[in-house]
Amino acid sequence: MASLDIHADVATLTAALIDVESVSGNEAELADAVEAALRTLPHLTTWRFGNTVVARTELARSERVVLAGHLDTVPPAGNLPSRRVGDRVYGLGACDMKGGVAVALRLAATVTEPVRDVTYVFYDCEEIEAERNGLGRLSREHPDLLAADFAVLMEPSAAHVEGGCQGTLRADVIVRGKRAHSARAWMGENAVHKAADVLNRLTSYEPRQVPVDGLVYREGLNAVGISGGVAGNVIPDECRVTINYRFAPDRSPDEAFEHVRSLMHGYEVELRDSAPAAAPGLHRPAAAAFVAAVGGEPRPKFGWTDVARFAELGVPAVNYGPGEPQLAHTPDEYVDVDELYQCEERLRGWLAG
Numbered sequence: 001m002a003s004l005d006i007h008a009d010v011a012t013l014t015a016a017l018i019d020v021e022s023v024s025g026n027e028a029e030l031a032d033a034v035e036a037a038l039r040t041l042p043h044l045t046t047w048r049f050g051n052t053v054v055a056r057t058e059l060a061r062s063e064r065v066v067l068a069g070h071l072d073t074v075p076p077a078g079n080l081p082s083r084r085v086g087d088r089v090y091g092l093g094a095c096d097m098k099g100g101v102a103v104a105l106r107l108a109a110t111v112t113e114p115v116r117d118v119t120y121v122f123y124d125c126e127e128i129e130a131e132r133n134g135l136g137r138l139s140r141e142h143p144d145l146l147a148a149d150f151a152v153l154m155e156p157s158a159a160h161v162e163g164g165c166q167g168t169l170r171a172d173v174i175v176r177g178k179r180a181h182s183a184r185a186w187m188g189e190n191a192v193h194k195a196a197d198v199l200n201r202l203t204s205y206e207p208r209q210v211p212v213d214g215l216v217y218r219e220g221l222n223a224v225g226i227s228g229g230v231a232g233n234v235i236p237d238e239c240r241v242t243i244n245y246r247f248a249p250d251r252s253p254d255e256a257f258e259h260v261r262s263l264m265h266g267y268e269v270e271l272r273d274s275a276p277a278a279a280p281g282l283h284r285p286a287a288a289a290f291v292a293a294v295g296g297e298p299r300p301k302f303g304w305t306d307v308a309r310f311a312e313l314g315v316p317a318v319n320y321g322p323g324e325p326q327l328a329h330t331p332d333e334y335v336d337v338d339e340l341y342q343c344e345e346r347l348r349g350w351l352a353g
Contacts, residue, residue, distance in 0.1 A: 004037045005037075006108065011102075017098040018091035022093070027071045044120075051134060052122065055120045056119040056120065064117040064119060066118075066146060096156055103340060114351040153319050155319040161291055165307050170272040175192075179234060202223050207221060208248065215282070280316060290350050294347070
């Protein structure tokens with residue numbers, strides 16, 4: 001079994017985490033190593049749920065915060081094992097997000113008397129279908145372990161605070177026509193042609209820019225697919241335009257879907273999937289203290305992350321971790337050593353007071 005020295009330098013620990021391959025669904029060895037390392041720490045109580053590991057302090061502080069990171073990665077792209085080149089650690093998951101996991105493990109090992117109680121969560125299956133997500137499973141089966149005043153998801157953010165996240169939904173707008181032989185097109189109604197109206201509505205749509213907790217979330221509503229047609233000699237009687245709506249945290253998924261339906265009045269609209277947005281909650285004392293400790297100007301998170309799972313539990317959350325997000329899932333994925341040190345130092349200052 002792999003072993004981890006979570007007292008090692010954060011860059012060394014990042015490389016060690018990378019070298020334990022943990023593609024989604026294959027996190028057991030890394031979860032074993034993380035669990036074994038955390039169980040050696042007397043100031044933490046540790047649990048294991050599948051391949052999700054939870055450890056927390058029990059100091060009766062007035063606040064509790066969560067630091068969470070996923071253990072899994074996308075499949076390799078010739079980027080194992082890790083390698084150190086100058087001030088960068090290269091390898092699968094270096095950016096997304098074994099660098100962030102290394103920072104959290106270092107803090108778990110070395111901040112033994114934090115000024116606020118801390119729950120550390122290291123979970124599985126973030127990079128694949130939502131129903132297998134370890135944080136989601138924990139929120140359904142053991143929500144008490146995620147109860148907190150504030151949470152930090154160690155997603156790569158180039159060491160900048162990214163507050164909350166957008167919600168997202170996909171829906172099909174169904175355009176009906178009348179089938180006919182293409183040699184007698186006037187006897188039918190071409191559903192693909194009629195879809196032009198749907199596309200025109202999307203083209204003329206002005207997305208909102210919505211302030212939430214001092215951050216401005218820009219929405220987006222776009223066609224991301226279109227399907228229709230029966231055969232090369234048939235006028236199609238149905239066309240589907242798939243749209244993606246990225247919505248601000250001031251709307252619930254139901255409200256977002258109703259907005260889409262209203263915009264597409266006159267058509268059938270079929271919801272395919274949705275996920276809620278998350279407000280950053282930067283007005284909360286723990287959040288304000290966090291922003292003050294890490295510095296910089298918070299910015300909104302464009303995209304969806306697991307901070308939304310905390311929002312569903314009533315826990316405001318931000319994304320904060322080492323690594324450039326655009327490097328995630330690339331063959332040349334790396335994390336800057338300076339960012340690892342910076343994130344560790346700033347989070348240590350926030351937790352240790």
